[in-house]
Amino acid sequence: MVSPSPEAVATAVVLFAAMAAYAVFAGADFGGGIWDLLAGGAERGAEPRAAVDASVTPVWEGNQVWIVYGFVIVWTGFPAAFAAVMTALFAPLCLSLLGLFFRGIGFSFRHEAERPAMKRLSGALFAASSLVTPFFLGTVIGAVADGGVPVRPTGNVLAAWTSPVALVTGFLFVAACAYIGAVYLVGDCDRRGEPDMVRYFSRRAVVSGLVTGVIAAVNLALMRTSTPYVFHRLFGPALPLVVLSVAAGAAALVLVLARRTVLLRVTAALAVVSVIGAWGWAQYPWLLPGVLDLRTGSAPRAALLAELVVAALAVLLVVPSFSYLYWLQQHSRLQESPPSEGLRQAVEAQQRAETPAPAAPRPAGRGERFAAGAVLAAAAVRLAVETLTRRRARAGGPRARRTSAPPRTRPPGNGE
Amino acid sequence: MIVHQLYAAGAVPARTQMGASLGFHIIYACFGIAFPTAVLYAHWRGLRRADAAALLLARRWSKVMAVIFAVGAVSGTVLSYELGLLWPGLMGRFGAAYGVPFSVEGIWFFVEAIFTSIYLYGWRRMSPWWHWWAGTPMVLSGVLGAWSVVAANSWMNQPSGFTLRDGRVASVDPWAVIFNRASAYEVPHMVLAAYMVTGFTVAGVYAVGLLRGRWDRYHRLGFLIPFVMGAVCAPAQVVVGDVAARAIAEQQPVKFAAMELVPQTGTHVTEWLGGIWVNGEVAFGIGVPYLDSILVGFSPDTEVVGWNSVPPDLRPPLPSMLHVAFDVMVAVGMALLALGAWLGWHWRFRRALPRTRWFLVPAAVAGIAAVLAMECGWIVTEVGRQPWTVYGVLLTRDAVTPAAGVPVTLAVVLVVYFVLTGVTIGLPWLMSLRWRKERPGGPGESRGPGGPGGPDGRQRPAPGGHEPSAPEAPW
Numbered sequence A: 001m002v003s004p005s006p007e008a009v010a011t012a013v014v015l016f017a018a019m020a021a022y023a024v025f026a027g028a029d030f031g032g033g034i035w036d037l038l039a040g041g042a043e044r045g046a047e048p049r050a051a052v053d054a055s056v057t058p059v060w061e062g063n064q065v066w067i068v069y070g071f072v073i074v075w076t077g078f079p080a081a082f083a084a085v086m087t088a089l090f091a092p093l094c095l096s097l098l099g100l101f102f103r104g105i106g107f108s109f110r111h112e113a114e115r116p117a118m119k120r121l122s123g124a125l126f127a128a129s130s131l132v133t134p135f136f137l138g139t140v141i142g143a144v145a146d147g148g149v150p151v152r153p154t155g156n157v158l159a160a161w162t163s164p165v166a167l168v169t170g171f172l173f174v175a176a177c178a179y180i181g182a183v184y185l186v187g188d189c190d191r192r193g194e195p196d197m198v199r200y201f202s203r204r205a206v207v208s209g210l211v212t213g214v215i216a217a218v219n220l221a222l223m224r225t226s227t228p229y230v231f232h233r234l235f236g237p238a239l240p241l242v243v244l245s246v247a248a249g250a251a252a253l254v255l256v257l258a259r260r261t262v263l264l265r266v267t268a269a270l271a272v273v274s275v276i277g278a279w280g281w282a283q284y285p286w287l288l289p290g291v292l293d294l295r296t297g298s299a300p301r302a303a304l305l306a307e308l309v310v311a312a313l314a315v316l317l318v319v320p321s322f323s324y325l326y327w328l329q330q331h332s333r334l335q336e337s338p339p340s341e342g343l344r345q346a347v348e349a350q351q352r353a354e355t356p357a358p359a360a361p362r363p364a365g366r367g368e369r370f371a372a373g374a375v376l377a378a379a380a381v382r383l384a385v386e387t388l389t390r391r392r393a394r395a396g397g398p399r400a401r402r403t404s405a406p407p408r409t410r411p412p413g414n415g416e
Numbered sequence B: 001m002i003v004h005q006l007y008a009a010g011a012v013p014a015r016t017q018m019g020a021s022l023g024f025h026i027i028y029a030c031f032g033i034a035f036p037t038a039v040l041y042a043h044w045r046g047l048r049r050a051d052a053a054a055l056l057l058a059r060r061w062s063k064v065m066a067v068i069f070a071v072g073a074v075s076g077t078v079l080s081y082e083l084g085l086l087w088p089g090l091m092g093r094f095g096a097a098y099g100v101p102f103s104v105e106g107i108w109f110f111v112e113a114i115f116t117s118i119y120l121y122g123w124r125r126m127s128p129w130w131h132w133w134a135g136t137p138m139v140l141s142g143v144l145g146a147w148s149v150v151a152a153n154s155w156m157n158q159p160s161g162f163t164l165r166d167g168r169v170a171s172v173d174p175w176a177v178i179f180n181r182a183s184a185y186e187v188p189h190m191v192l193a194a195y196m197v198t199g200f201t202v203a204g205v206y207a208v209g210l211l212r213g214r215w216d217r218y219h220r221l222g223f224l225i226p227f228v229m230g231a232v233c234a235p236a237q238v239v240v241g242d243v244a245a246r247a248i249a250e251q252q253p254v255k256f257a258a259m260e261l262v263p264q265t266g267t268h269v270t271e272w273l274g275g276i277w278v279n280g281e282v283a284f285g286i287g288v289p290y291l292d293s294i295l296v297g298f299s300p301d302t303e304v305v306g307w308n309s310v311p312p313d314l315r316p317p318l319p320s321m322l323h324v325a326f327d328v329m330v331a332v333g334m335a336l337l338a339l340g341a342w343l344g345w346h347w348r349f350r351r352a353l354p355r356t357r358w359f360l361v362p363a364a365v366a367g368i369a370a371v372l373a374m375e376c377g378w379i380v381t382e383v384g385r386q387p388w389t390v391y392g393v394l395l396t397r398d399a400v401t402p403a404a405g406v407p408v409t410l411a412v413v414l415v416v417y418f419v420l421t422g423v424t425i426g427l428p429w430l431m432s433l434r435w436r437k438e439r440p441g442g443p444g445e446s447r448g449p450g451g452p453g454g455p456d457g458r459q460r461p462a463p464g465g466h467e468p469s470a471p472e473a474p475w
């Protein structure tokens, strides 16, 4: 096989980096939503919900951009694969989109809603869609890895995303999000000095970590028969990454129990990133396993180079900005601002000091009324003249004047 | 008849969904582009001149901006999905060229989203000027983001920077893709439109307050800052629009013919003000002889191409709609220009806001009019491009998805956007009711929103007594 061009490989690497960033950052936000969903009744769940809220609020919007960026890389760098995936997996993609949509809406309205019923409704919207989105995105990834997407689909391919591997990948995504979310919340609650919550989320991190591991093992077993190519490369060239992921995952479990929160985040993130890297390397050089590879499915060279330049720019501009955002968040500089009582009083004082103004706007003066009347009258006269000339022209002139007459004679009101 | 014309161009549910989603997103995008400028100006004034009213405006606006930004972000995410879900024929074939400006846009989205978060949640926790500066990237990234995405759209109108081999893109010149011929007028026109929409809409809210007799400094500033922002852009907008129209006449003559109701190529062409096309002629329009030729080429002898120059299946559907949309846009542009001039005149000689209802009532609805003009402009651009998705290169019917289920997603999209529109209008309204209650001595004084302490702990006052108690130094 002819190996793909270095630009194509580099673009693919950028794509996987974006996916990894989405998984680690937005995945943690999804996880927060899942724990919000599972937090129980209003009384019992109040404290964990507040913790989730404080951690997710300032960052979720920035994190959400990773998926958009990922899309853009695929459609510019690998347009044929993009078109095939978007057509064949129309249904799960629409459902994941619906989830993303309601999640954002529910989240932002929850903050501004006043009545408890509205708050609860938008909170439920946020939490439920945190479950829906990772699941369906998981089925999409599973369907691609499973080789379910044909090159030129003629419509929805239901079988692609309802295969066992795709569905299990969906569950895997949900579990992994819950896991990474819990791990981040452990760290955040520790920093905020909430030992109860640290214990609360530690327990959940351990449980979801174990569940994630089990689902991943099941998925591997399924892939052995359904996707032998990917399976064999996972235990071939990609094995180091798989081992790294398992080791990091196991280490994270120990670190949770040992309360080493900083190290814990790094290892948990490493576990997720290396599993994504392993998938990419296992699927190499296929974009759609078995049918479309990097060599035939990539955009022309200049477009790929443009992608790489943009990626470099992103590293220059976006990475420092993100670091600053997270730095501020980690130092509790970002919170919703409390109502500004002092400011309001200052405004009142300022207004008391200035001379009182008349309470209502002045009614229209005669001059203005006259001007407006003149304009309206002129328009009415114009319209009347227009209607009359047209009527006359139609009665006398030939029907076809608009379509075939030379332009010179056409305009009404021009002595026609 | 109309239905038949629509179906003739194919892909109706998908186009309706795309148009509805874009038409919805673009309103929020306008605020994303231009609102930071107004907020930062008010903020700057508040800091610089210790102006409490301006500072209070900036803080409250930034809260509204948060909601609008969130809706803009999710509806934008919907769009990037939809480009693939609905138009795989476009993305699969031209993604390599068309995607380049979108990639650049990705960067600006990141920057905008990150700094918006910093600005929104950084009140009082960062030093005042540092916080102000942390807001400035929003202004820049808004404009640059609009530039990239509109460059993508103008590429669809004037595709350039690629070569085709066997119907596939064989090579790409990213530079020529981004700086296509149509971007020269589409980009400035859109950015100005964003500033006008935002300025006049926000000003309209305070104009209502002024009309109800709340003639205090807070309302006057709240009116003046955004209104001036919009009014300054209005003359420039008319000029750029005029340039755009002439460029369209040259680059997309059939679109121009539909916009101006010109069936037959010829010279000395009449300009129709208003009017629709029925039974082969213009009805209800006011014709100005020769003016169309003069507008296109500064002389009555200028030839204007008519739509009869191409076969019927290559003409845009619904010329009447295009023409009326175009005229509405131009009329609104002129009206807003006049309204701005009125304020300028009054200010020049009286140093005050006009107090008459003749000014304030139009000012209150100017925002709605600006939104209308912008939507009309997009209808002209997008429907006028039909039946092409990429002008002269790719037909819409070859771009659309073969997947079933678009009518379902269309229905969902329409319902969801309908509800969401209500909510995004209702929410700032509820906020303003709450703010009104929050006046000292008013019923809301002792409680923050959500009751003492807030049920979720978010409303706890800042640790360390950041909330000042003395009214003299509230920032």
Ligand code: HDD
Binding pocket: B157, B182, B185, B186, B187, B189, B190, B192, B193, B194, B196, B197, B237, B238, B240, B241, B242, B244, B245, B246, B248, B329, B330, B331, B332, B333, B334, B336, B370, B371, B373, B374, B375, B376, B377, B378, B379, B380, B381, B382, B384
């Ligand atoms: C506040 C909004 C607004 C206002 C007052 C105007 N426009 Fe506009 N116009 C837009 C908002 C807009 C827009 C929505 O932003 C469009 C759609 C595509 C674009 O680039 O800008 C547009 C498109 C657009 C086009 C089509 C471009 C294309 O097809 O690619 C033309 C010819 C004009 N405009 C001309 C004008 C003229 C002559 C105006 C003034 C008197 C005017 N516009 C005022």
Ligand code: HEM
Binding pocket: B015, B016, B018, B019, B020, B022, B023, B024, B025, B026, B087, B090, B149, B150, B152, B153, B154, B375, B378, B379, B382, B383, B384, B385, B386, B388, B389, B390, B396, B399
């Ligand atoms: C933001 C304001 C915009 C509005 C209101 C708008 C409106 C529309 C409408 C009404 C259609 C359907 C055309 C028809 O029915 O004849 C359409 C189609 C489309 N628009 Fe736009 N558009 C906007 C901007 C953009 C931008 C910025 C892009 C891309 C960069 C874009 C890409 C498309 C595509 C891909 C289609 C479908 C293909 C087609 O019908 O030609 N639009 N848009």
Ligand code: HEM
Binding pocket: A061, A064, A065, A068, B022, B025, B026, B028, B029, B030, B031, B032, B033, B068, B069, B070, B071, B072, B073, B074, B075, B076, B077, B078, B079, B080, B083, B102, B109, B110, B112, B113, B142, B145, B146, B149, B150, B153, B190
């Ligand atoms: C003329 C048309 C458009 C303009 C001027 C525009 C501008 C903007 C702006 C300024 C934002 C920032 C968010 C906000 O403040 O609301 C935004 C968000 C977004 N737009 Fe658009 N947009 C347009 C059309 C499109 C199209 C066609 C797409 C499809 C690819 C798109 C995708 C997005 C996405 C994904 C976001 C979210 C980014 C985030 O999370 O911050 N936009 N748009």
